[in-house]
Amino acid sequence: MDLTVQDGKFRTDGGLKAFDGGDTCVSDWLAAPTAYDRSGSRPVTLTLSGQADQLSFQAAAANDNFKNLTPDDALKDSASRMPDGQLRLDLVVAGLADLKQRAAYTVRLRGPDGKLSAPVKASYVNDWKADSAGRFGGTLVYYFEPTKVGVNANDKVDLLVRTEADSGCAYAVNFDLGQFY
Numbered sequence: 001m002d003l004t005v006q007d008g009k010f011r012t013d014g015g016l017k018a019f020d021g022g023d024t025c026v027s028d029w030l031a032a033p034t035a036y037d038r039s040g041s042r043p044v045t046l047t048l049s050g051q052a053d054q055l056s057f058q059a060a061a062a063n064d065n066f067k068n069l070t071p072d073d074a075l076k077d078s079a080s081r082m083p084d085g086q087l088r089l090d091l092v093v094a095g096l097a098d099l100k101q102r103a104a105y106t107v108r109l110r111g112p113d114g115k116l117s118a119p120v121k122a123s124y125v126n127d128w129k130a131d132s133a134g135r136f137g138g139t140l141v142y143y144f145e146p147t148k149v150g151v152n153a154n155d156k157v158d159l160l161v162r163t164e165a166d167s168g169c170a171y172a173v174n175f176d177l178g179q180f181y
Contacts, residue, residue: 040165
């Protein structure tokens with residue numbers, strides 16, 4: 001999901017709503033998407049993936065190296081893929097004043113019944129860079145076990161995101177897990 005702002009709208013229109021803090025959180029974001037000094041950092045893209053996506057990435061890597069992904073290669077690397085039932089969220093952010101602020105992000109999965117699920121694991125991709133203003137951007141990675149909180153494969157879920165900012169704003173992004181098939 002692309003949350004960059006173009007012409008006063010998110011590129012993925014309607015994909016993000018205010019979860020906490022009111023509609024002004026979203027309207028302020030749309031009006032001044034890079035006002036990091038006032039609003040803190042911003043999510044740029046969210047990518048939700050599962051095991052099939054991991055196998056697809058493995059096949060693409062083989063293709064990029066001018067190789068075919070054999071069944072033996074796929075099975076050999078299966079131990080390095082996500083466990084059954086996990087979802088991975090890659091959250092690209094921009095505008096952090098300090099790399100230590102990465103840990104201040106709070107992300108939860110909310111199922112159809114309203115239950116919140118914290119990630120079982122969080123990490124970073126080694127892609128963090130400073131922009132010309134000295135603000136950092138890169139990828140945060142979160143792993144969830146949705147089935148352990150009653151989320152089914154065809155449910156619609158919200159990913160809730162609160163940045164490091166002391167603004168009271170939190171955002172909800174809806175995903176239809178049924179579209180993974």
